[in-house]
Amino acid sequence: MTDAIVSMLVVTLVAGTPLLYAALGELVTERSGVLNLGVEGTMLTGGIAGFIVTFITGNVWLGVGAAMLAGAAMSLLFAIITISLKANQVAAGLALTIFGTGLSSFAGKEYVGRSVVLEPSSLTTALGQVPVVGVLLGKLHPLVWLSWILLAAVCYFVYRTRSGLILRSIGESPSSAYAIGFPVISIRYLATLFGGAMAGIGGAYVSVIYAALWTEGLTAGRGWIAVALVVFATWRPERVLLGAYLFGGVTSMQLFAQGAGFPVPPELMSATPYLATILVLVLISRDAALIRLNVPVSLGKPFHADA
Amino acid sequence: MVLPFRFEPRPKPSPVMVYLSPLMALAATGVLALVLFAAMGLDPVSALVVFVTAPFADLYSIGEIFIKAAPLILIAVGLAVGFRAGVWNIGAEGQLTVGVIAGGALALTYGSTGSGLLLPAMVVAGAIGGFLWAAIPAFLRTRFNANEILVSLMLNYVAALWLSYLIFGPWRDPAGFNFPQSEPLAPAALFPIIVEGTRLNASVFIALAAVILGWLVMARSFVGFQLDVTGMAGSAARFAGFSTRRMVWIGMLAGGVAAGIAGVGEIAGPLGQIFPTASPGYGYTAIIVAFLGRLNPIGILFAGLLMSLLYMSGDAAQMLLGMPSSTTALFQGTLFFLLLACDVLINYRIRYVPGVRVRQEAAT
Numbered sequence: 001m002t003d004a005i006v007s008m009l010v011v012t013l014v015a016g017t018p019l020l021y022a023a024l025g026e027l028v029t030e031r032s033g034v035l036n037l038g039v040e041g042t043m044l045t046g047g048i049a050g051f052i053v054t055f056i057t058g059n060v061w062l063g064v065g066a067a068m069l070a071g072a073a074m075s076l077l078f079a080i081i082t083i084s085l086k087a088n089q090v091a092a093g094l095a096l097t098i099f100g101t102g103l104s105s106f107a108g109k110e111y112v113g114r115s116v117v118l119e120p121s122s123l124t125t126a127l128g129q130v131p132v133v134g135v136l137l138g139k140l141h142p143l144v145w146l147s148w149i150l151l152a153a154v155c156y157f158v159y160r161t162r163s164g165l166i167l168r169s170i171g172e173s174p175s176s177a178y179a180i181g182f183p184v185i186s187i188r189y190l191a192t193l194f195g196g197a198m199a200g201i202g203g204a205y206v207s208v209i210y211a212a213l214w215t216e217g218l219t220a221g222r223g224w225i226a227v228a229l230v231v232f233a234t235w236r237p238e239r240v241l242l243g244a245y246l247f248g249g250v251t252s253m254q255l256f257a258q259g260a261g262f263p264v265p266p267e268l269m270s271a272t273p274y275l276a277t278i279l280v281l282v283l284i285s286r287d288a289a290l291i292r293l294n295v296p297v298s299l300g301k302p303f304h305a306d307a
Numbered sequence: 308m309v310l311p312f313r314f315e316p317r318p319k320p321s322p323v324m325v326y327l328s329p330l331m332a333l334a335a336t337g338v339l340a341l342v343l344f345a346a347m348g349l350d351p352v353s354a355l356v357v358f359v360t361a362p363f364a365d366l367y368s369i370g371e372i373f374i375k376a377a378p379l380i381l382i383a384v385g386l387a388v389g390f391r392a393g394v395w396n397i398g399a400e401g402q403l404t405v406g407v408i409a410g411g412a413l414a415l416t417y418g419s420t421g422s423g424l425l426l427p428a429m430v431v432a433g434a435i436g437g438f439l440w441a442a443i444p445a446f447l448r449t450r451f452n453a454n455e456i457l458v459s460l461m462l463n464y465v466a467a468l469w470l471s472y473l474i475f476g477p478w479r480d481p482a483g484f485n486f487p488q489s490e491p492l493a494p495a496a497l498f499p500i501i502v503e504g505t506r507l508n509a510s511v512f513i514a515l516a517a518v519i520l521g522w523l524v525m526a527r528s529f530v531g532f533q534l535d536v537t538g539m540a541g542s543a544a545r546f547a548g549f550s551t552r553r554m555v556w557i558g559m560l561a562g563g564v565a566a567g568i569a570g571v572g573e574i575a576g577p578l579g580q581i582f583p584t585a586s587p588g589y590g591y592t593a594i595i596v597a598f599l600g601r602l603n604p605i606g607i608l609f610a611g612l613l614m615s616l617l618y619m620s621g622d623a624a625q626m627l628l629g630m631p632s633s634t635t636a637l638f639q640g641t642l643f644f645l646l647l648a649c650d651v652l653i654n655y656r657i658r659y660v661p662g663v664r665v666r667q668e669a670a671t
Contacts, residue, residue, distance in 0.1 A: 037456065041640075081644065085314075085651040090395055090456065092647050094594060099640025105633030216633070221464050228457045267472035274461040278447070281458060286451040304316075 002135075008252050010139045014210060016248025018043070018202040018219075020147045022226035023233070023240045024154050025198025029075075030230055031158065032191035033171040033298035037093025038078050040223025041100020042196050043203035046071040048108040050204025051214045054116050064143070064204050071200020072193045074100055079192040083185060086302040097223070105216045115213035141209050143201070150198075154237045167191060171296030174303040184303055199223065221274065228277045232284050234294040243280070250276050314655040324653045329599050329610070332646035339641055347630070354628055361623030362616045370505025372615050374577050377514040378403075378569035378586070380611035382593035384521035385565025387602040389558025391525065392534040393541070396562040398444060398459025400590025401466035402437035406570030407585045408470055409436030411489065414574070415478060415581075418493030425495045429571050430513075437567020438560055440466060445559035449552040455559065463590070471583040478581065489581035498576050510572040514611075517565060521604035530557065566590055587618070588636070595643045614639070 022039050029036050036042075049070035054063030078096050081087045121142065128138020137145065158164040167187060170177045174184045206219050225247060233239035254269045285291055337355070344354040362368055382399050389396045396402075410429040417425055444458040471487075480490040498508035525531040537544040537554045545551065569589065574581050596614050600607030621635025 077644065081648050085648055086654075087647040087650060091598060092644075094397065095640060095643040095647055098591060098595070098636065099644055102633050102636030102638075102640045106631055106637045109631040109633065221461070224457060224460050228454075228461075231454065231457070265472050265476070267468040267475075271465045271468045274464045277461050278453070278458050281453045282447055282451045285453040288452045291452065 006135055006139070008256060009136060011252035011255060012245055012248035013136075013140060013144050014248070015251035016244040016246075017144050017147055018205045018210065018222055019226050019229060019247055020151065020202075020240060020244035021205065022199045022202035022223060023229040023244060024147075024151060024237060025195035025202075026226055027230045027233065027235060027237055027240060028154060028158070028167070028198075029191050029195030030299055031171045031235060031296055032167055032188045033174055033296050033301065033303070034079075034082065034188050034192050035089045035093065035300040036075065036078055036082075036096070036192060036195055037090060037227060038074065038096025038100065038223075039195075039199045039226050040219060040221065041097035041104075042071050042074045042199040043100075043206070043219045043223040043226075044104035044217070045074050045100045045107075045203065046200025047203030047207035047218055048104040048111070048214065049200070051108070051111060051116065051207040054204075054208045055111065055114065060118060060141075060208060063208050064201055067200040067204030068197040069200070071196040071198070071203065073196070075192045075196020075199070076189075078196070079189050082302065083188050083192070086304070089300050089302070101217060108214050108216070111214045112216065113213065116208055118209070118212065141205075143205055143209065148241075151237060151241055158237055168296070171298055174298050178303070178305060185305070188303070199226070202226070225273065225277050228281055231291070232280050234284065234290060235296060236294070246280070247273060247276065311659060311661050313658050313660045314651065315658045317654055317656055320653050321656075324650075325601055326606075328649040328652060329601070329646055331649045331652075332599075332642055333613070335645045335649070336638060336642045340638060349628060354624070357623055357627050358620040361627070362619040366502070367505050368619065370502055370507035371619060372612065373511050374506050374508065375618050376611040376615035377511045378572055378589045379593050379596045379614055380607055381514040381517045381569045381572070382562070382566045382589060383596035383600060383607045383611060384517045384604050385562040386593055387521065387597045387600070387604070387607060388524065388534065388561035390597055391531075391538045391602050392554040392558045393538040394555050394558030395456045396441065396444070396459050396559050397456050397594065398441065398462050398590070399562055399566040399593055400586065400588065401459070401463035402440045402563040402566035403570040403573075403590050404463075404466035404470050404585040405436040405440040406433035406567030407436075407574055407581060408466075408473065409433050409567065410571035411473075411478070411492075411574055411581045414492045414496035415489060418496050421493065421495045423495070425493075426498065426575060429496060429575060430568055433567040433569075433571030434564045435567070437563040437565070437570065439563075440567070441559045441563025445556050448559075449555050455555070459559075467584070470581075470585055474581060474583045480580075487583050491580045492574060496575055497579060498572070506577045508576045510576050513568060513572065518604045518608050521607075525602075525604065534558065566593075592618075592639060595639055595646075598643065599646060617642075 022043055026036060026039055046067035050063040050067030053066040054060055074096060078092055082089045082092045123142055124138060128134045130137065158168065166177065166182050170182060170184050170187055178184045203219060206222065207214055211218060229240055229243040232243045250273055254272050258266065258269055341351040341355060344351040362372055386396055386399055410433040413425065413429050413432050440462060443462060444455040447453040447458050448455040474487050474489060478489045480488055498510045500508050533544065533549045534554055536547065537549060537551060570585055573586055592614055596607055596610045600610035617638060618635055624630040624634055625632050
């Protein structure tokens, strides 16, 4: 019984982690007023970059570093087009996703169907010896609990630091922030780059640790679900945790129901995360006042320093 | 870092740049393609020649240009109706898939009757299928305020899984050697071929009709005006008493109906049977076509033909140059990105500002 609970919990955490990374990154981006809908393409690009580097070097952390760089590079393209050239953010986000999907398939052509085999690190083995929590931590890749530290850091940054306050003020009213003398453009660039790097980690987590193999379109909409999670979290980082593991839980139930042989078509099972996303969006968005109170006011609008 | 160039707002948007920008983006994509070919160890010029000439190799290929452009144009015109009003229907791929399911169900059930009404009925069924699938995000947006981008996109995955369930399950051809495909559609369920020796069929007339109808709606009707005002100045539209909800419904449903019909055009045309993947991503590519065509039906006509050429060049590059099949998607994404970048020149002009030097001279 305990084993079953532990393994369900492990699946929940493992499946929720890529969403947690990508959604936390997107949350910081959106808090600066930039709506980056290119998370899916960024995750795919990060995913293939992380996979190739891990495959060649055998080192996960080099792979994660490469994924961060690839993700940041993708979001840099997005930032140049939307922040500097003031393109429509929705259209540019779609362009980024289409581009990233093509780029990752192109770059990953030689790697389709290949897999990486990872030995549990000594750190994970050591954590497995810790009483009580060891049962869980011994089964999880360090990236899982590193995401908790990252979450705490993002919460602290957004709510408790001066820089976090500046970030939020730019998301609410870039023209006021600019008038006070804050570098709106630079901060929006940094927030977008952070979002891209986090989406890159999320993608690498899927390709290197979760699936441990590469196929075209591997992330299967997780980037979009991450964008939806930011809405679900009403732009509050601590609620992203809840949302991400809610989706992890859906995946976990899906796998266990399949394992238990429920007479439901596998396609319907596979559709549950997408249907759950729609359900969650409807439930949170029906309260229009809640969304209006929490959404960064300038979200999606370009900023003109001369205006 | 201070560049000696500044973006200076134009007093009003440049009408020349509106049409020049897609050409600039295309030229820039071509240059990047040359770089990519060279990086892959190909002779860039001869690779580009393959890319440009392959679609015109013979009559069959020329037919293919139109048969691939038709669904892109049809869907893009439908999507442009919504995009003009700021309604983001990203779910055309799913709406196309449900059109395939609805039209396909009729074709598989009544194909043996050989009735002349079957094909028109399939087109109507496809339109209704796409309509209903697009109605979900429209309803959730107008009733529950749920973001239509995310809902319509999620439904793409759901529709793909639905079709996959049907083809791997009840619709699988018993005589198909266990391949995931339906039985071939009956002749009565197929569009008639209009040019012998090609796959060019009568469905291209639907795309043409869509261009004309789209132009009438957008340029000559009150609804078209309302859509434009809603997209350009939402609060002005509300003050004028234009219903935003109505614009959302019109915008979403135009795309849904168009995509659903395009889905039927695929199975009743070049495919001739139903596969688990309904299209090579026409629903997404049509978004690029809509923007490349400046959300204008006439522009979309040309943009659709261009994007069709890109699909064919991609196929040729795969066969003749051994490039990956994803080359097409990569170039499409690049083109879309560069288009959005070039669009800055519609509202801004680049001015050379030799700032630092001037100030030094002034000081001395």
